[in-house]
């Protein structure tokens with residue numbers, strides 16, 4: 001029997017208790033510092049809301065408050081007599097959190113996606129975008145390396161818009177027995193759909209800028225050439241393929257504020273300035289369509305931002321989504337944000353993913369209605385406009401992805417511990433007999 005999870009859980013609880021004891025030793029002063037830190041968090045969130053949701057003077061005041069509040073708390077904590085004890089308490093709490101997450105992770109490690117042995121392709125065709133990732137195709141000599149492994153390479157001419165799905169279909173008609181892409185996730189999705197349509201294996205080469213799909217397949221994002229190893233010694237994963245309206249997607253479909261901002265022609269050149277300019281109207285509900293989403297039996301009314309993903313992300317954190325441990329669960333991840341004022345921004349800061357303004361769920365289908373005939377939608381990061389209602393769904397395990405047998409992220413149990421933390425689970429793990437823990 002593995003005692004590590006129990007040991008980790010008990011140590012985590014011990015750290016948490018010691019942290020409380022340290023605050024207790026610091027007495028009234030210590031409690032005051034902790035209380036001020038919480039107030040500081042609330043004031044920072046309120047300042048942040050004013051900075052994002054307003055223009056002009058209120059924005060400047062909000063930004064100053066958002067920066068001054070944590071600085072003030074820091075000065076107060078350092079100058080107080082009990083600074084060391086408070087620091088110790090914070091340190092213990094931090095270590096406790098890390099250990100608690102590790103304990104839960106060790107008790108129920110996510111299982112890797114099953115792999116399937118399939119014969120190597122004999123007529124692989126790889127579509128490569130020389131502009132992706134700032135020129136990774138040339139930087140990593142992908143054309144030469146792929147040809148050495150027996151692949152035919154089609155280099156995209158990016159001087160005019162290319163019908164990538166059409167190129168892939170032609171390759172299939174000419175006898176390709178594998179399709180692959182060295183390019184961004186939008187291009188990956190278009191060719192993946194053609195591969196799925198013909199039940200052919202699909203090869204992902206992480207030559208884009210973000211490579212989110214490659215990341216969640218466990219591929220090496222630092223060296224796209226390693227993805228070509230799948231041609232020599234590969235296995236297959238059966239993964240889900242997203243569909244939004246008539247279009248395929250491999251990662252995410254985004255509605256609301258983000259989708260609206262990336263539509264803006266100025267966005268590519270000045271991302272932050274464009275976002276700051278558009279956010280007040282979008283957050284206060286005057287700048288975009290009113291959305292209503294139906295996800296299974298749930299209804300999300302008026303989310304300012306809505307993210308639908310091909311399988312749920314491990315950490316329901318709207319800022320850094322982390323990664324999807326599996327791509328074959330047959331469900332969409334749904335993340336909706338609705339923050340209507342400074343009070344709700346403060347609640348979000350204090351309660352994180354438990355705040356009312358944040359909805360996290362999974363569903364087999366998501367339908368987005370709007371009070372407009374068309375809405376901006378970002379599909380795998382590409383800015384599009386789609387007719388409403390917009391329906392998102394999944395073709396379950398419809399895509400055969402050929403990946404190298406040895407790839408760095410194959411085992412999700414080795415990934416950062418992003419699971420939602422509930423101290424009751426930690427206590428159960430620490431003290432209940434094995435069979436009563438769930």
Ligand SMILES: Nc1ncnc2c1ncn2[C@@H]1O[C@H](COP(=O)(O)OP(=O)(O)OP(=O)(O)O)[C@@H](O)[C@H]1O
Pocket residue numbers: 129131132133134156157158159160161162163164183184185186187207208209210211381
């Ligand atoms: N179908 C296409 N036809 C012509 N040019 C294209 C096409 N798709 C992409 N491009 C060009 O290639 C550039 C790189 O696009 P791509 O999305 O492949 O990579 P990226 O932007 O580096 O990666 P990511 O999508 O991860 O940000 C685009 O800016 C565009 O100019």
